[in-house]
Amino acid sequence: LLSRILQIVLDQGARLARPGEFTLRAFLNGRIDLTQAEAVIDLINSKSERGLVMVSKQMQGAFRNEIFGLRQDVMDILAHAEVAIDFPEEGANIFSRKEAANLIKKRLVKPVETLIKAHAGRRIWVDGISTMIVGRVNAGKSSLFNRLLTEQRAIVTPIPGTTRDIIESTVNIDGIPLRLMDTAGLRDVKNEVERAGISFTEKKMTEADFLLVVIDQHRPLNQDDLDIIARSREKKALMVMNKIDLPSKLSHNEKEEISSGFSVVEVSALTGKGLDRLRKTVVECLLTADVELTTPNVAPNLRHRQALMDASEFFKNAAYNTEKDAPLEIVSLELKGGLDALGDIIGETTGEEVLDSIFSQFCLGK
Numbered sequence: 523l524l525s526r527i528l529q530i531v532l533d534q535g536a537r538l539a540r541p542g543e544f545t546l547r548a549f550l551n552g553r554i555d556l557t558q559a560e561a562v563i564d565l566i567n568s569k570s571e572r573g574l575v576m577v578s579k580q581m582q583g584a585f586r587n588e589i590f591g592l593r594q595d596v597m598d599i600l601a602h603a604e605v606a607i608d609f610p611e612e613g614a615n616i617f618s619r620k621e622a623a624n625l626i627k628k629r630l631v632k633p634v635e636t637l638i639k640a641h642a643g644r645r646i647w648v649d650g651i652s653t654m655i656v657g658r659v660n661a662g663k664s665s666l667f668n669r670l671l672t673e674q675r676a677i678v679t680p681i682p683g684t685t686r687d688i689i690e691s692t693v694n695i696d697g698i699p700l701r702l703m704d705t706a707g708l709r710d711v712k713n714e715v716e717r718a719g720i721s722f723t724e725k726k727m728t729e730a731d732f733l734l735v736v737i738d739q740h741r742p743l744n745q746d747d748l749d750i751i752a753r754s755r756e757k758k759a760l761m762v763m764n765k766i767d768l769p770s771k772l773s774h775n776e777k778e779e780i781s782s783g784f785s786v787v788e789v790s791a792l793t794g795k796g797l798d799r800l801r802k803t804v805v806e807c808l809l810t811a812d813v814e815l816t817t818p819n820v821a822p823n824l825r826h827r828q829a830l831m832d833a834s835e836f837f838k839n840a841a842y843n844t845e846k847d848a849p850l851e852i853v854s855l856e857l858k859g860g861l862d863a864l865g866d867i868i869g870e871t872t873g874e875e876v877l878d879s880i881f882s883q884f885c886l887g888k
C-alpha cells in the first residue's frame with residue numbers, strides 16, 4: 523500500500539528527497555548549524571549509549587554554543603586590537619602586551635585544545651574502538667570473533683587460511699563499543715588471494731586502536747607468531763592464549779616472550795572457557811590507557827578536529843606575536859584566521875563542496 527501511494531504521489535510530479543535533504547534545508551534556512559546537522563548522521567551511526575548521549579547534546583546545540591562563545595571571545599579581543607591599531611595613544615593603555623597574550627592563551631588557545639582532546643572521546647564512544655583480532659593462521663581468530671559476537675558470523679574450518687577478507691561487526695563490552703575485526707591469518711604464502719588478504723590485514727593493523735593477538739598455545743611459536751608479537755609492541759595489545767582445552771606446547775621461554783610487556787588471558791574459543799575473563803581484561807586494558815571516561819558535551823569529528831587545529835595554530839601565533847611586541851596588524855590577522863577556522867565548524871564560512879560531502883553521508887531522506 524505504502525509503495526502504491528508513493529507511486530501515485532511521484533506520478534503527480536513529486537520527487538524523492540535526496541540524501542540528507544531535510545537536514546540540509548534546515549541548515550540552509552538557519553534553523554540548525556552544521557554541527558547539529560552532522561550530529562544527525564552521528565545519531566544514526568552511533569555505536570554506544572554514551573555516544574548517543576554525546577551526539578544528542580551536540581544535536582541540541584551544545585557544540586555550536588561553545589563555538590559561538592569562543593567566536594565572541596575572539597571578536598572581543600579583536601576589537602581591542604583594532605582600537606589599539608586605530609588609536610595607538612589610547613589603545614596602548616588598555617592592556618599590557620603580556621596581559622593580552624595571557625588572555626589569548628586562556629580564553630582561546632586552551633578551550634580550543636580541550637575541544638581537540640574531546641575528539642578522542644568521540645572516536646571511542648561514537649565511532650567505536652577499532653579492534654583487530656590478529657594472529658597466525660588457524661590460531662582460532664574466527665572462532666574467537668564468533669564467541670565475542672555470540673553468533674556465527676565468520677567461517678571457521680580446520681583449514682589454515684580460511685579467512686581472507688576482514689569481517690567487521692560492533693560489539694559492546696560493558697558499554698564500551700568495539701568495532702571488532704576478524705582478519706586473515708598472517709603467514710608467508712604464495713597464493714595470491716590469501717597474500718592480498720594478508721597485506722590488507724598488515725596495513726589495517728597500523729591503523730587499529732587495539733589488537734587482540736591470538737596465539738594457539740597447543741603449537742610451539744613459529745616465525746609468524748614472533749613477527750606478530752613484535753609488531754604488536756608498537757600498539758595497545760592483549761595476548762589471547764587460545765585452545766586451553768588442549769595441552770600447552772609452549773616452552774617456558776616462549777611464555778616469557780609472550781607475557782613480557784603484555785597482559786595475557788587464557789581462553790578456549792571452542793568451549794567458551796575464559797571468555798568472561800577476556801571481556802574483563804579487555805575493559806581493563808582500554809580503561810587504564812588513554813580512554814576518556816567522562817562524556818563531554820561535544821563529539822568533534824575529523825572535520826571539526828582539523829578546523830580546531832587550524833584555529834589553535836592561529837591563536838598560538840597571535841599570543842606569541844602579542845608577547846613579542848609584533849605589529850598589532852599581524853596579531854589581528856591571526857585572530858581573524860582563527861575566527862574563520864571556527865566559523866568553518868558551524869558552517870558560517872563553509873564552501874559548497876564540503877557541504878556536499880557532509881550531506882551525502884546520509885542515507886535517503888532524513
Ligand SMILES: Nc1nc2c(ncn2[C@@H]2O[C@H](COP(=O)(O)OP(=O)(O)OP(=O)(O)O)[C@@H](O)[C@H]2O)c(=O)[nH]1
Nearest residue numbers: 659660661662663664665683684685707765791792
Ligand atoms: N580444540 C580447540 N580448537 C579450536 C579452538 N579454537 C578454534 N579451534 C579450531 O581451530 C581451527 C581453526 O579455527 P579458526 O577460528 O578458523 O581459526 P582462524 O585463526 O580464524 O584461521 P584462519 O582464518 O585460517 O587464519 C578450527 O578447526 C577450530 O574449530 C579452541 O579453543 N580449542
Ligand SMILES: [Mg+2]
Nearest residue numbers: 663664684685
Ligand atoms: Mg579465520
